Amino acid sequence: MKVSVSTLLKEKNSTIYSTNQNASVRDAVKVMNDQQIGSLVILDEGKLVGIFTERDVLRRVVVPGLPVDSTLVSEVMTKEIDTFPPDFSVDDAMAHMNDKQHRHVPVVDGDRIVGLISIGDITRWLSQNFENEAQNLLNYYTGTYHDT
Numbered sequence: 001m002k003v004s005v006s007t008l009l010k011e012k013n014s015t016i017y018s019t020n021q022n023a024s025v026r027d028a029v030k031v032m033n034d035q036q037i038g039s040l041v042i043l044d045e046g047k048l049v050g051i052f053t054e055r056d057v058l059r060r061v062v063v064p065g066l067p068v069d070s071t072l073v074s075e076v077m078t079k080e081i082d083t084f085p086p087d088f089s090v091d092d093a094m095a096h097m098n099d100k101q102h103r104h105v106p107v108v109d110g111d112r113i114v115g116l117i118s119i120g121d122i123t124r125w126l127s128q129n130f131e132n133e134a135q136n137l138l139n140y141y142t143g144t145y146h147d148t
Helices: 005-010 025-035 054-062 090-100 119-142
Strands: 018-020 039-044 047-053 104-109 112-118
Touching (some): 005 104, 005 119, 018 025, 025 039, 025 054, 090 104, 090 119
Parallel strands (some): 018 039
Antiparallel strands (some): 104 112
16 A cells, blocks of 8 residues: 555644745754754745755754854755655655655645655654554454454
């Protein structure tokens, strides 16, 4: 059974945190810390133009020693962004994210961002489904399975 990333999105918090490319690194990181998230989508007049991640902070800000108050997100964000359509399968999303070493990928429908999935979201979703399947098999084996 191929399950789409839109199914996964329905089961998680649907809030999409974003900022604009003229935000300072400090302001963007503050949002990420306040919301306990690992990335922000970067929008320009509602259009996806980049993603700013914890990895961007470490590699492009901290190591080079850039000033967080005067460095703009546009200077250090990831501009080449992978996206998935809502009907992209969870299995294919996981394989792609592992292959490309991406932790966060926006889900877009046309020009509209409909969600953001992380490799953690996929792992949690798969783990829960494996647990449910194992319980169903145990119930079936022990005779306590009830097909509704």
